[in-house]
Amino acid sequence: MAxxxxxxxxxxxxxxxxxxxxxxxxxxxxxxxxxxxxxxVGESGSGKSATARALVGLAGDNALVEGSVSLGxxxxxxxxxxxxxxxxxxxxxxxxxDALVSLDPLRKIGREVAETIERHRLLxxxxxxxxxxxxxxxxxxxxxQSRLDAYAHQLSGGLRQRALIASALSGDPGLLIxxxxxxxxxxxxxxxxxxxxxxxxQAGKALLLISHDLAVVAELADRIIVMKDGVAVESGTxxxxxxxxxxxxxxxxxxxxxxxxxxxxxxxxxxxxxxTESVGIVPRLPVLEVGEAVRxxxxxxxxxxxxxxxxxxETLGIVGASGSGKTTLAxxxxxxxxxxxxxxxxxxxxxxxxxxxQRRPLRHLVQLxxxxxMSAFDPRFTVxxxxxxxxxxxxxxxxxxxxxxxxxxxxxxxxxxxLSRRPRQLSGGQRQRVAIARALxxxxxxxxxxxxxxxxxxxxxxxxxxxxxDLKRRLGLTIVFVSHDLGVVxxxxxxxxxxxEGRIVEEGAVEEVLASPRHxxxxxxxxxQPRLPEGxxx
Amino acid sequence: MALAKxxxxxxxAGAAVxxxxxxxxxxxxxxxxxxxxxxxxxxxSTVTPEMRDRIRADFGLDQPLWQQYAGFVxxxxxxxxxxxxxxxxxxxxIITSELGSTITLASLxxxxxxxxxxxATLATAGRDNWLRRVISSLELVSxxxxxxxxxxxxxxxxxxxxxxxxxxxxxxxxxxxxxxxxLGIALFGTLxxxxxxxxxxxxxxxxxxxxxxxxxxxxxxxxxxxxxxALIPALTIAAETFGALLAGxxxxxxxxxxxxxxxxxxxxxxxxxxxxxxxxxxxxxFVFVTINIIVDLLYRVVDPRLRARA
Numbered sequence: 001m002a003x004x005x006x007x008x009x010x011x012x013x014x015x016x017x018x019x020x021x022x023x024x025x026x027x028x029x030x031x032x033x034x035x036x037x038x039x040x041v042g043e044s045g046s047g048k049s050a051t052a053r054a055l056v057g058l059a060g061d062n063a064l065v066e067g068s069v070s071l072g073x074x075x076x077x078x079x080x081x082x083x084x085x086x087x088x089x090x091x092x093x094x095x096x097x098d099a100l101v102s103l104d105p106l107r108k109i110g111r112e113v114a115e116t117i118e119r120h121r122l123l124x125x126x127x128x129x130x131x132x133x134x135x136x137x138x139x140x141x142x143x144x145q146s147r148l149d150a151y152a153h154q155l156s157g158g159l160r161q162r163a164l165i166a167s168a169l170s171g172d173p174g175l176l177i178x179x180x181x182x183x184x185x186x187x188x189x190x191x192x193x194x195x196x197x198x199x200x201x202q203a204g205k206a207l208l209l210i211s212h213d214l215a216v217v218a219e220l221a222d223r224i225i226v227m228k229d230g231v232a233v234e235s236g237t238x239x240x241x242x243x244x245x246x247x248x249x250x251x252x253x254x255x256x257x258x259x260x261x262x263x264x265x266x267x268x269x270x271x272x273x274x275x276t277e278s279v280g281i282v283p284r285l286p287v288l289e290v291g292e293a294v295r296x297x298x299x300x301x302x303x304x305x306x307x308x309x310x311x312x313x314e315t316l317g318i319v320g321a322s323g324s325g326k327t328t329l330a331x332x333x334x335x336x337x338x339x340x341x342x343x344x345x346x347x348x349x350x351x352x353x354x355x356x357x358q359r360r361p362l363r364h365l366v367q368l369x370x371x372x373x374m375s376a377f378d379p380r381f382t383v384x385x386x387x388x389x390x391x392x393x394x395x396x397x398x399x400x401x402x403x404x405x406x407x408x409x410x411x412x413x414x415x416x417x418x419l420s421r422r423p424r425q426l427s428g429g430q431r432q433r434v435a436i437a438r439a440l441x442x443x444x445x446x447x448x449x450x451x452x453x454x455x456x457x458x459x460x461x462x463x464x465x466x467x468x469x470d471l472k473r474r475l476g477l478t479i480v481f482v483s484h485d486l487g488v489v490x491x492x493x494x495x496x497x498x499x500x501e502g503r504i505v506e507e508g509a510v511e512e513v514l515a516s517p518r519h520x521x522x523x524x525x526x527x528x529q530p531r532l533p534e535g536x537x538x
Numbered sequence: 539m540a541l542a543k544x545x546x547x548x549x550x551a552g553a554a555v556x557x558x559x560x561x562x563x564x565x566x567x568x569x570x571x572x573x574x575x576x577x578x579x580x581x582x583s584t585v586t587p588e589m590r591d592r593i594r595a596d597f598g599l600d601q602p603l604w605q606q607y608a609g610f611v612x613x614x615x616x617x618x619x620x621x622x623x624x625x626x627x628x629x630x631x632i633i634t635s636e637l638g639s640t641i642t643l644a645s646l647x648x649x650x651x652x653x654x655x656x657x658a659t660l661a662t663a664g665r666d667n668w669l670r671r672v673i674s675s676l677e678l679v680s681x682x683x684x685x686x687x688x689x690x691x692x693x694x695x696x697x698x699x700x701x702x703x704x705x706x707x708x709x710x711x712x713x714x715x716x717x718x719x720x721l722g723i724a725l726f727g728t729l730x731x732x733x734x735x736x737x738x739x740x741x742x743x744x745x746x747x748x749x750x751x752x753x754x755x756x757x758x759x760x761x762x763x764x765x766x767x768a769l770i771p772a773l774t775i776a777a778e779t780f781g782a783l784l785a786g787x788x789x790x791x792x793x794x795x796x797x798x799x800x801x802x803x804x805x806x807x808x809x810x811x812x813x814x815x816x817x818x819x820x821x822x823x824f825v826f827v828t829i830n831i832i833v834d835l836l837y838r839v840v841d842p843r844l845r846a847r848a
């Protein structure tokens with residue numbers, strides 16, 4: 001007898017009129033037993049998160065939930081609001097992504113973890129503190145006693161995600177629902193959290209895992225349900241799904257996962273991307289050189305004696321975990337940060353040593369695409385104004401703007417129709433395309449991409465990566481690609497530098513470094529990379 | 539350590555603000571076309587030139603302007619705000635004698651507005667129902683109605699129509715009720731609007747969802763989590779209003795005929811009693827500087843993210 005039995009679940013978000021209604025989930029059925037893990041995988045808008053929320057009765061006031069959800073033989077969808085309160089936390093634990101905002105930033109960790117116990121009166125007051133310490137220790141937080149009074153922002157990403165999991169476990173629920181529990185984390189921490197969740201599964205919890213990334217759930221899930229547009233398009237064991245996907249969408253999802261296999265191929269179509277309008281042979285000259293650069297914040301060297309060369313027309317990947325100094329290095333390259341010692345030169349001339357006034361006329365040569373375009377745009381600007389700002393900064397003749405705007409949008413796969421939209425009215429992928437268009441408007445030679453796809457789901461990520469590679473081929477761009485995701489770096493880069501604690505620990509051609517890593521840290525990064533089972537049909 | 543350093547910087551900046559306020563007030567009052575002696579003696583024509591000179595010497599008005607300014611600043615530093623031209627009492631004693639009444643009024647008014655706003659916010663944040671619409675309308679009325687008008691209405695009903703509370707004067711707690719209600723109601727609207735806006739936003743955050751998945755009711759999420767988030771902007775507004783009330787509850791004090799700083803300010807301005815006006819200006823500046831420092835410290839108590847990193 002399964003612990004959780006979902007039959008014919010339908011979720012409909014009721015709008016103001018019939019046309020505005022959204023059918024988020026249609027006819028979803030699955031079951032989940034204790035000690036088992038079912039993963040629901042799909043892109044944003046596939047209905048996976050709505051499903052997770054409906055299972056705890058929090059799909060929203062405007063959600064019409066039909067079908068049947070029974071937990072241990074008890075029908076949940078018929079519960080009154082009052083009875084739901086008794087189920088949440090006690091029978092079902094819920095873990096969201098990004099503990100920085102999923103834990104109350106104004107409350108101490110100890111109090112957050114204790115809340116479920118207090119709410120359900122599971123223990124007498126005096127024993128709660130001891131139990132919280134026990135829980136924190138159980139999820140792998142060392143010296144738990146001293147962490148009780150810490151706030152979420154004072155813990156590292158990994159520690160606070162563990163604390164969030166501890167808070168979901170504190171009511172000792174039989175079912176744990178984890179909605180994108182590792183999405184905000186770097187690969188090393190992600191591997192740790194997945195291991196922790198696996199431990200929960202071994203200990204007999206039923207685990208429902210929600211993710212956009214098939215690779216993440218591969219090792220943990222006993223069964224995978226692939227969702228698209230509210231419908232389960234395919235389900236089966238990981239071996240079935242990976243080795244012999246039946247559905248086109250599943251195949252597309254698998255193909256979209258960037259890795260060494262996919263180098264030089266389009267992630268969307270899977271075909272080889274022969275350069276159609278290649279700009280010919282670019283002379284292999286160094287365009288940017290960093291020499292023994294050091295940048296210290298407080299007492300810590302964020303970048304510690306780093307030297308590297310970027311050659312014209314190549315893509316240089318910079319990989320490292322959070323805090324490894326890769327973003328500071330990117331800022332040095334951008335000329336946004338000056339090294340305390342050492343130098344950065346652009347096209348053989350001083351770059352970091354320039355006075356800002358001298359640097360400004362050259363700024364257009366190095367352009368940035370950042371992780372979160374939502375915060376890189378003025379939310380009140382339309383796409384047209386966003387692009388105009390760049391065109392104006394480059395001092396293009398006003399009469400050429402209209403034509404340039406259209407050309408830019410076209411080059412990133414958007415159209416005139418997007419000109420009047422504001423950032424909020426665009427999807428995540430479209431926003432990143434506009435960010436790229438804005439960078440291109442400056443006619444740069446070097447594009448610095450700082451985690452450009454980390455905030456996107458796998459399918460959208462595939463499209464943006466395809467776009468970047470296409471632009472590189474057509475425009476002869478040089479790309480510095482900063483990421484924590486080895487798979488992505490492997491896919492896009494010609495050469496790679498691995499950073500750890502501010503230093504470059506390894507560098508070389510991608511094939512060499514990742515096929516035979518010499519440094520322990522590179523090996524650790526590789527080991528942490530979520531892996532598809534062998535024999536995946538690509 | 540970092541806290542001590544920042545506190546020191548704040549105190550220094552506060553002193554600079556006070557000095558600037560004092561200097562500015564001094565300059566403005568010099569530009570006024572009035573003769574202090576006339577102010578001191580009224581339009582009495584029997585003042586002989588000798589007497590006039592003596593009075594000028596008594597108040598230091600015969601010295602060159604820069605000496606008057608230097609004397610004014612140095613006396614101010616020692617806490618001596620000079621002597622009133624009209625009342626022949628020290629300005630400090632005038633302010634302190636009226637201060638108690640104003641502080642009581644301002645504190646109670648802010649407390650009332652704050653309590654009302656907390657209740658309104660807890661009852662309506664994150665909801666869309668008739669109660670929210672009613673309370674939102676009340677807030678709008680409160681924001682858009684001048685305080686004196688609220689005061690006149692309250693007087694009309696609760697003093698004249700039904701003589702529950704006294705019309706004017708200071709007769710213990712009974713005469714406090716209507717002025718406090720007037721200012722409290724006038725303040726409540728802004729405070730409540732800002733707090734609810736903030737709480738609405740907090741309830742949209744993932745941590746509110748997490749709290750609900752622990753089995754907390756919507757009410758408990760508001761009370762235990764979201765309220766604290768709403769306190770941050772409310773603190774700013776409440777503190778600023780408190781400062782403003784201390785120095786300028788003029789109209790309300792006038793409507794209810796209450797003693798207080800507002801009344802003496804009005805008198806002093808009308809009679810061109812320069813030392814008292816200067817004193818009140820300095821006192822208001824002092825109050826604002828102090829309150830701002832206290833509020834900055836309170837932010838750290840409410841929001842741990844603002845505490846200096848060790």
